Amino acid sequence: MKVMKFGGTSVGTPQRMKDVCTLITKDGQPTFVVLSAMSGTTNSLLEVSDYLYKKNPEGASMIINELERKYMEHVGELYATEEWREKTRKFLQEEFKYLRSFTKIMFTSFEEKVIVAQGEILSTNMVTNYLQECGVNAVLLSALDMVRTDKNQEPDFNYTREKTIDQLEANKGAQIYITQGFICRNAYGEIDNLLRGGSDYTACLIGAAIHADEIQIWTDIDGMHNNDPRIVEGTEPVRQLFFEEAAELAYFGAKILHPTCIQPAKFAGVPVRLLNTMDPAAPGTIINNEMHHGKIKAVAAKDNIVCIQIQSSRMLLAHGFLRKVFEIFESYKTSIDMVCTSEVGVSCTIDNTAHLADIENDLKKYGMVSIERDMCIVCVVGDLSYKNTGFEAKACQAFQDIPVRMISYGGSNHNISYLISADDKKRTLQALSKVLFE
């Protein structure tokens, strides 16, 4: 079976939903479909939550009303028969009544998670109803019964595998299995999510759980481009990526993939294909276990990075210094992306700044601490194993006129990372495209 995931733009209008249904039923084979919320819905639901946090139920109600108006309009366009229009309208009325109920109660992050989950619940119900109206044997499975995170907020893969297989078994014989991307339960059974862009993660978790033949991520562009197409002109699709290369690009900012979604596919050895809903015949990108040697594949950039430097003459010849420093980050559950060390200091970067003040405070026990904000990691990905000569030097040429705060190379065979000021991001990405791909 294959898993097909469609992002927000791909289900963004009634016509797009119809196009998705054509794509998923084309080969007549049983298919597992993961859907995002219609584009803009998750943002609107977050806005509703923001008003409710600010104790402004009128503001929240205005957005809910506008969303309801749009969704009711979609019903008229999507369904051909009054029977399915009526059925879907009833479902939407219940959904929006439920959303309104949050304007009358105390609001916490728990309620926010429930509100934000409704986007995927709306889109999957609408598409399932459409397929059923068209006579397709489609069943809607709740991601809340299959996807769970553990106490570290990491997906509980064994649970997902067991529950997904149970659900397939209980609904044997269907042609299309649909579920919500992004949403899940946490270790306490509460509704939660896999963070923004998390539908990719759901697709890869389910694809790995059922040992799918392939996980297809359908979006609005022809595969992974060799640089960020929102910033650099003339970027081109990369047709093949090794799992590790795709994982590095996703983690270091290539928005087309959720930062950690490649891991489960890689462990299960299930290839991931990135495809374009707007141009289904385009080849896209295949991500698999083949390493093509001697090539730099792509560049990505990760924003909102903070650089922390700890300098201490006590580090000189002292063992255990780095352990003490890293333990502080660990105690605040803050992961480190880049690290550079010298005899008398260490610099590292983080992107989760929730505990920055506490981390800074604790680090001061061990040395002079300085913090630089608004930094950006630019990551060059490809076959960068150390015996290949010339590639590192070539990438570095792009930085001739750009101040570089840190460089990290050798952590894996696939990546060089540069830390620069966010102000230099655009010209850095442009310079890298020129040097590496023109």
Ligand code: ADP
């Ligand atoms: P979806 O809603 O389908 O999940 P996303 O918006 O999350 O889609 O991801 C697709 C977008 O990612 C593209 O429209 C593109 O602007 C952006 N993007 C950023 N970097 C890259 C890249 N290297 N290759 C392709 N797309 C990228």
Ligand code: ASP
């Ligand atoms: N709807 C969620 C978001 O907008 C998840 C996703 O689209 O992948 O982030």
Ligand code: MG
């Ligand atoms: Mg996405």
